[in-house]
Amino acid sequence: MNIDFSLITTEIALAILGLAIFTLGLIIPRSARKGLGNIALLGLIIVLGIAVYSWPNQGETLGGMYIVDHFSSFFKIVGLVAAILVVFGFRRYVAANVGNYLEYYSTIVFATLGMIVMISAGDFITLYLGLELMTISFIVLVAFRSFDVKSLEAGIKYLLLAGMSSAVLLYGLSLVYGATGTILFAEVAQSIIDGSGGLLLIIGLVMLIAGLGFKVSAAPFHMWSPDVYEGAPTSVTAFLATGSKAASFAILIRVFVGSLTGIQEHWVMLVAVLAALSMLIGNLIAIPQTNIKRMLAYSSVAQAGYIMVGIVAASQSGVKGVMFYSFIYVFATMGAFTVVAAVYNKIKSDEIADYAGLAQRAPLAATVLLVCMLSMAGIPLLAGFVGKFYLFMAIVDGYMWLVLLGLIMSMVSVYYYLRVVLVMFRDDPVDPTPLKMETSVTITLLIALGVTVFLGIYPGPLSEIANTAAQSFFTP
Amino acid sequence: MGTGLNPSYFIGLSAALFAIGMYGALSKRNIISVLISIELMLCAVNINLVAFNKFLTPDAFLGQIFAIFIITVAAAEVGLGLALIIAISRRRETNNLDDLNWLRW
Amino acid sequence: MENVYELIAFILLGGMVLGSALLVVTLKNLVHSVLSLIVTFIAVAGIFLLLNADFLAAVQVLVYAGGVCIMVVFGVMLIQRSDIAESNPVNWRFGFAALLGGGIFILIGMFAARSQWMIAGTEVPKDTVGTFAPILLTDFVIPFEVAAILLTVALTGALLLVKEVKANGDRS
Amino acid sequence: MVEFALNHAWLVPLLPALAFVIIVFLTQRWKRLSSLVSITAMLGSFVIASIIAYGVFTNHEFIEKSLVYSLKWFGMEGFNINVGVMLDPTSSMMLFMVSLVASLIQIYSTGYMKGDPQYSLFFAYLSLFGASMLGLIISSNLLQLFVMWELVGLCSYLLIGFYTFKVSAREAAKKAFMTTRIGDFGMLLGILFLQIKFGTLDLVELAAAIPMFEQFGVSLGLLTLIALLFFMGPVAKSGQFPLHVWLPDAMEGPTPVSALIHAATMVVAGVYLIGRTLFLYVQVPGAMEVVAAIGAFTALFAAAIAITQREIKRILAYSTVSQLGYMMLALGVGSLSASMFHLWTHAFFKALMFLAAGSVLHALHNKADVWDMGGLIKKMPITGWTFVVGGLAIAGIPPFAGFWSKDEILVVTMEYAKHGHALGYVLFGMAAFTAFLTAFYMWRMIFLTFFGKEKAENHPHESPWSMTAPLIVLAVMASIGGLIGTPWANIWGEWINFGEVHHAEPALGLMLLSVILALAGIGLAYTLYCKDGEKKTARKLAENYQSLYQLSYNKFYIDEVYAWFTQKIVDGTARVTYYFDIYFVDGIVNGIAAVTRGSGKGLRYLQTGSMQTYALVFFLAILVITVVLAFGSPSLASIMGGVK
Amino acid sequence: MTFPILTTTLLAPILAALIIVFLPKENDKLCKSVAAVGTGIALALSLYVYFGYDQSVGGLQWVDFGQPVPWIKDLGVTWYMAVDGLSLPMLLLTNLIGFTAVFASWNVTHRAKELMILLLVLIAGVMGTFIAQDLFIFLLFYEIVVIPIYIMVVIWGSSKRVTKEYAGMKLTIYLLMGSAFLLAGVIALFVNSVNITGIADMSFEGLAQVAFPEQLQIYLFALLLIGFGSLLSMWPFHSWSPDGYAGAPTAVSMIHAGILKKIGGYGLIRLAIVVLPLGARFWAPYMAVLGVIGVAYAAMGALAQKDLKYVVGYSSVSHMGYVLLGLASLGIIGINGAVAAMFAHGVMAALFFSMIGFIYERTHTRWIPDMGGLAHYTPKLAVGFMMAGMASLGLPGLITFIPEFTIFVETFKVFGLLAVIGIAGIIITALYVLRAAANTLFGPARPEFSHIKDLKGPEMVPLIVLGTVLVVGGILPSLLFDMIDSGVAPLLAHINDVLQIGGR
Secondary structure, eight states: OOOOGGGGHHHHHHHHHHHHHHHHHHHSOGGGGGGHHHHHHHHHHHHHHHHHHTTTOOEEETTTTEEESHHHHHHHHHHHHHHHHHHHHTHHHHHHHTOOHHHHHHHHHHHHHHHHHHHHBOBHHHHHHHHHHHHHHHHHHHTOOTTOHHHHHHHHHHHHHHHHHHHHHHHHHHHHHHHHSOOBHHHHHHHHHTTOOOHHHHHHHHHHHHHHHHHHTOTTSOTHHHHHHHHSOHHHHHHIIIIIHHHHHHHHHHHHTTTSGGGHHHHHHHHHHHHHHHHHHHHHHHTTOOBHHHHHHHHHHHHHHHHHHHHHHTSHHHHHHHHHHHHHHHHHHHHHHHHHHHHHHHHOOOBGGGGTTHHHHOHHHHHHHHHHHHHHHTOTTSHHHHHHHHHHHHHTTTOHHHHHHHHHHHHHHHHHHHHHHIIIIISOOSSOSOOOOOHHHHHHHHHHHHHHHHHHHOOHHHHHHHHHHHHHHHOO | OOSSOOHHHHHHHHHHHHHHHHHHHHHBOBHHHHHHHHHHHHHHHHHHHHHHHHHTOTTTOHHHHHHHHHHHHHHHHHHHHHHHHHHHHHHSSOOBGGGOOSSOO | OHHHHHHHHHHHHHHHHHHHHHHHHHOSSHHHHHHHHHHHHHHHHHHHHHTTOHHHHHHIIIIIIIIIHHHHHHHHHHHOOSOGGGOSOBOTTHHHHHHHHHHHHHHHHHHHHHOOOOOOOOOOOSOHHHHHHHHHHHTTHHHHHHHHHHHHHHHHHHHHHHSOGGGGOSOO | OHHHHHHTTTHHHHHHHHHHHHIIIIITTOHHHHHHHHHHHHHHHHHHHHHHHHHHHTOTHHHHSOEEEEEEEEEETTEEEEEEEEEOHHHHHHHHHHHHHHHHHHHHHHHHTTTOTTHHHHHHHHHHHHHHHHHHHHBOBHHHHHHHHHHHHHHHHHHHTTSTTOHHHHHHHHHHHHHHHHHHHHHHHHHHHHHHHHSOOBHHHHHHHGGGGGGGTOOHHHHHHHHHHHHHHHHHHTTOTTSOTHHHHGGGSOHHHHHIIIIISGGGHHHHHHHHTHHHHTTOHHHHHHHHHHHHHHHHHHHHHHTTOOBHHHHHHHHHHHHHHHHHHHHHTTOHHHHHHHHHHHHHHHHHHHHHHHHHHHHTTSOOBGGGOOOHHHHOHHHHHHHHHHHHHHHTOTTSHHHHHHHHHHHHHHHHHHTTOTHHHHHHHHHHHHHHHHHHHHHHHHHHHHSSOOOTTOOOOOOOHHHHHHHHHHHHHHHHGGGGEETTEEHHHHHSOSSSOOOOOOOHHHHHHHHHHHHHHHHHHIIIIIISTTOHHHHHHHHHTHHHHHHHHTGGGHHHHHHHIIIIIIHHHHHHHHHIIIIIIHHHHHHHHHHHHHHHHHHHTTOOSOHHHHHHHHHHHHHHHHHHHHHHHHHHHHHHTOOO | OOSOHHHHHHHHHHHHHHHHHTSOTTOHHHHHHHHHHHHHHHHHHHHHHHHHSOTTTOSSBSOTTSSOEEEEGGGTEEEOBOBOTTHHHHHHHHHHHHHHHHHHTTTOOTTHHHHHHHHHHHHHHHHHHHHBOBHHHHHHHHHHTHHHHHHHHHHHOOOSSSOHHHHHHHHHHHHHHHHHHHHHHHHHHHHHHHHHHSSOOOBHHHHHHSOOOHHHHHHHHHHHHHHHHHHTTOTTSOTHHHHHHHHSOHHHHHHIIIIIHHHHHHHIIIIIIHHOHHHHHHHHHHHHHHHHHHHHHHHHHHHTOOBHHHHHHHHHHHHHHHHHHHHHTOSHHHHHHHHHHHHHHHHHHHHHHHHHHHHHHHHSOOBGGGOOOHHHHOHHHHHHHHHHHHHHTTOBTBTTHHHHHHHHHHHHHHHTHHHHHHHHHHHHHHHHHHHHHHHHHSSSOOGGGTTOOOOOGGGHHHHHHHHHHHHHHHHOTHHHHHHHHHHHHHHHHHHHHHHHHHOO
16 A cells, blocks of 8 residues: 555654754754754744645545545644744743753654644544654653643643543543444444444443543543643643644544544533533633633633534534634634743743733733633634634534533633733733833734734634535545 | 454453553552553553454454554653653652642642 | 363463452552562463464563563662652542442443454464564554654653753753 | 784794803803893793784684694604694783793892892793793694693703702702602603504694594593593692692792792693693593592692791792692683683782792891781882782782682682582582682781881891882782673683683672672781781680691691602612612622632632542543443433434 | 725724824823824714715615625625614714713823723724624624723722722623623524525525524524623613623713613614514513513612712613613504614713713712712703703603603503503602702702812813703704614514514
8 A cells, every 4th residue: 555645745744844853953052952943933834834735635545544634634734833833932931941942842843743643643543643642742841841840740640641541542442443343434434334333332432532532621531731731831831722632623523523423422412511511610610710821721621612512513514613713722822822921931920910010011912812812702803703603503503502501601701811801901010111022922922813803803714714624524 | 263252351351450550540649650550551452452453353453553552652651751750759759649739729 | 172271361361460450559569569560461461462462462571561660660769768668558549449440340341241243254364473564564654653753752751851950951 | 913923933932942042152151141131032922922912812713723833843653743833812821921921020030130140040041941831832732742841840940949059949949840740750641642542642633533532442431541640740730739749849949930930830831731631621521520629629728728837938839829729620610711811810910929029038138937027018118019919819809800710710610510510519618718718818928927017127128120110010910910801891701712602690699709708818817917916816726726737837747748758668669679689689690600700619629739639530520421321321312402 | 885984984993093002101182182083083974974864765875885795605794884774873872972982081191092092992893783784793893892891990990889890890791691692592593594594694684584483583582682681781680780880980881871782772673673573572571571670670779879870870771671661562663762762861871971970080979978069169060960860861852752752652552551660760760860960969069079170171072962962852853763763664664574474
């Protein structure tokens, strides 16, 4: 069986980029390694260019083990965009708080590679390897500030829990394999339609949900995420919350909507309940938080709940909703975390109380944080509103309770977002000197702001692309 | 093979191993102990995979290949895990996982 | 009668696996736990042999029983500061954990026992390595390469983490 | 010129309205100029009104058919409102009377209000009042009329509360507005009923439609209800029992206001309104009886209060209430002409008395208690003697104006009784007794104020000519104004009537009776309050009948009842509602918020920071989900909404 | 008419806000002037549109770009900015109040630049809801206003019975909760319309043509009613209103009470009643009951208040009860009246709040027993206050009376005795308004207020502009009613068609 290399150009380019950074970093003197960030940025932009350029390429290679369709391309682009923003927007943060450019940037690139492989996976093994590459990279990244006990604690928690969840996921995969006799998604789907199944498949299904639910931090499998998000370097948190989550959603859809459709009646309600739980728990616990990273972590649990709504629909419109929302979610989250990191650089604190008067010290940062949080809450004129509209549209027939719950909980989320807004806008700063943001941060913030607002007002093009992509998912 | 052993036996075995690993992962205080419990769980998965490989798809070697990858990854994970544990033990005077609760609420 | 031997082998090996695994999670001394872990891994390798996966059995013994366990022992030695005899206690959750473990075992076991199996009639080829090595490098080339990168990442990550703090460069 | 005036009758209200605008926006700073603008405008209105009156009274057509012209105000499908002018003898008479009295009072005010810092504003308000009142009179549409009605009320509110620094003035103004508001509520309902049932509020159309009410699906009972609801407006505005309470308090305003608004013009708007809508009332005898009964009772009731009051303007106020009762009584018994006649004469003599009282107060620096006065006629001859003319008129001594109109009312009441209404005799009795009381309390006041011994502490002086001249004009009118309606030459009845022209035979017996009653009243007052310098008998009587005296003096405690009702019942309900709102309705809201926050606070402690707890939850969730899915899936699905 | 005049009107305040962003913070007079110019242009344009609208033709006019511009294809969303007799009064109201709100904030010096930016955004947001003829665009503008309001309340608000933080949060979250129901209803509405017709069309016109089944209509109408109702402060979803207004700065109170609430009523007509007539018929009696309860209950609540802003806050709840009652009548007279009442109340409430704002600036209190005799020192302010008060109690001759009367005409016919309770509200209204006015303005002059100055200069603008509208609207109601009628009549005709065909 020959490999169609044209389909995996993005992956190859990314692997080369990662290895190049690695080797280059070893060659050049330690003091020059700071420039690796620029190389990573440039490389990632080129890879993104390749990914965009190869949008028309569709097909499967390696006998269906590697699927390249618009669906996967879309999520690849999402992941790459997240990676680019992480590399670009957090340069100063990395320089000041993380260091070890060689390991850092190469691991970031490899994590991206893991995501992309996972997104395109057509079988369990590729899925697993992609997932593990991503996870291992993230473990390294989370614990990267090895001089910081919190970072290490987050690392060990993530490692152990990810290990357990991997074990569960694998056990589930093995049971599905046992029940259907194949590891290819397409064949699994066919086999289930043909009647294989049984109770072991159900257990496998549950374990799959648990394993993948862990990655997207859906309640009640979410409990790692607040701790890890808080402890990890902010740049990593941002990447974990965007890239990792988006890729995991891609594979979640691939497995459930694409492969386990035959036993839909068993998991649709389950996913709905998990979505509801995520919205509830994420939003409720976010209310009393005082650390902004932790608050954003809980809010990302809630966001996972919203995105899962699209999976409940198990339809083209649902998948489209997930894609649309993932895309805008990346920008909103990135914007918010970029502000957090930039502010941390200046005031060395992640406590919400220390954001007092930010609107006067750094108006742009405060505005972007406001806009990004409101977008996550789904306030109109911002992209999050349109995203939620698409998501809930997919399930409004038959799941009105979930729609109502989702909308009400997103209004609850406004409550804790506004508490941050209150501190930023109402209070007068203790130290009124303006916070000067670096150009890279400013540009990242402007990108996040621009995309969030633009897509909120004019979502047409992205929505059409997402629609095409979702269509390709259902009619390969 | 016909009669005799069928996958259910091996699933039973793996389920038991998985359960034991899970017990260990949940109940042990020592971090290393938890790590090896996770290895037990992964082992259980491997038993499943190899058993299915034999009974269901003997030609394609899917299960065995899967198992090899799992072993590889697991080894890497253990290595990384031990490195982390060592790093932590330098800074926190504890092996007790429950003491690692600075990040909470 | 082959079946009977297989069954006996299964029961023996299975008993060994489970028994040693139980020791792993119950022994008070961490070093003893690790030692019985080696037994578990070897027994699992035996199960693999029973399932006609000889290469895998070899890998299991080499990687797990050899590499991983030695690594773990080193790890224990490096970090253990207090009394090694009491190094592996349980926490307050063990009751719940046991119940949960029992529950999951019963659930899976019950469902497994009820399952019907469509056994493929064919045998596993004798030359396992020779058969699946090409597959591994053609069909599974992407996972294979990814695994390679994964090991690199894990290696660099581990090195980074155990480096001394002062080597961390220009941070506060 | 007559033609012009008739076709431009809207100028009559418009001129004072313009004056209001001009004063408020332009001339407020120049006091003299402001008053000049105001008076000029009002005199202009008076001129036009006179011409209109001439035009209408010289043209017999207008008795049968009013002169109506209108234009669309606003409208939509099924609901169109026109505004316009409706001229007939009644409205022409009112126009003439109101503009005359208003002009005189404005002239009087230039003297009375001299030196007031808000002099200009006072004239602005007077102009606005004039505009609204005149607008009310010519309205051709009930909604238009209601608008003017309320504007009149507004002016009344503003003018009563004109001395804004006085708490009593403030409260009186509020009370006036509130009380009339209650009446307006009923009136509004009545108007709504008419609109809904008859589809129009145009007076001409209504007059045509209402006699055929059954064709519009309206039962007699409903029509009675409508009429009674409608009557609530006049009850409040014209100070009828039980909504009369605001009127005496309204004397807190400057005296010209009391004279103009609360004696001569505004309070009779209610009477005028009933007169305007008499086509409705004649269809419902039940409602008419109520009108008559309330009128008669109010007349007696107010008179009974007036006999013990001590403040000069308050006595006049109750007398106004009492006289308004007469007018209502006349309407109730079906005589528009008698009612309007009394309205006409009353306007003059009551305005006269108020202005004279104002002159007295002016002289005595607002000392109001009649017991502190005495012998003023010597120092203030013009005021005193004009007041006496007013007193004669209201007491009903021929040939003064009041005699003729009051006599007319007694006559029609008697006739009403004779036509088979047993109630009529009672009403007649009440009216007759009221006539006696009226003479008594009026002359009690006059004797106490103007005759008897002078009090040393008072240093009265005659008021300037700007104040006395209007008094004289009014005194003339009060003397001879009634002659146009004598039973022998009833020009009035020819013109102002409803339906057939009524020709009452001169009832000499009744005339005699009323004169005797009046004289008896005056005589009693003389004996008690003038002849007896020490007023011993009077004091003794008051002591002997302490409870009755207190009852009358305290106005039968009606105010107290209202105050109790407002403070305890209304405010109590309000407070209960408010507490219900913030503790229950809002409590639920805050409760939900607290539960949300609290559950967040509680749930966060699940996040213990201990990684194995997370794992425990993780595996527990797997187990639970598996069990539920394996054993309970169908029921779960049916609960949660089903699978697509 | 292809020039996008409505979009221009919408962008005028936004542009002004953008300019202000680049102005120096210290020069607050300049910021305010720019804001005044921006809103002034918007006001001028909306006046031009209002009087350029051809009532004899009716329907949607001034369509931007000549026809709807496709916006989001898969949702059938179009940039469809147009006005009819229903939107125009609301548009005009928005710009009247927006313009005066700038002047009502003239004395704010604390962070004035930010205030003006937020205020302009707020005005533009509200305007958008009234000119958008597309449901989706309507929704975009519907919620966005909430956030600037929150920020304005917490920065420039005042804490009395409740803290401004509490007030702002309550206001925001309450309205957003309502909008959650609304949004759920809208999503379901849209999805079902696509299921029925197969075409995605979000325009109000298009949705009105869809024949939704009766059960669905009833269920969707309930959701929309909760959403719009809570914005309209329908009892029992009203409790955000008094607290919110009490905590808010003057400009926010003006805009919130003046216009924002009206979006609820506007939405109820434009979306709920027109698109779901069968649902409306089912819920109308309940709406009427809630409306009447609102009238009486809030009037009683207002009577118990000692804080001026609470008085007006409760009174606005009470007045919105009339609007709801009028809408519930489902008759042309009632709905005409309700729309006119919204306009009238908007002008009145804005004037009231601006006057209270000025009083508060001067006396630093809103507590009625602490005041008295203010009319001596501030006669012009007293005039404004009295005008607003008189309009509040529905004095004929001011703009509020005819709308109320019109509502009464229809509802009295439809609901009978129920309406009588509502009408009785005018008595209570008179009582609390007169009390507030009497105890604030009249009575003995207090020496502690002798230093305060009367309105002058820019402060006169709210009084002049809104006062003029109050009086002119009262004297010439047809200016307003003809316009509204030209908008409501076709909608009602459509509803009646549906009710007859779809009726039982």
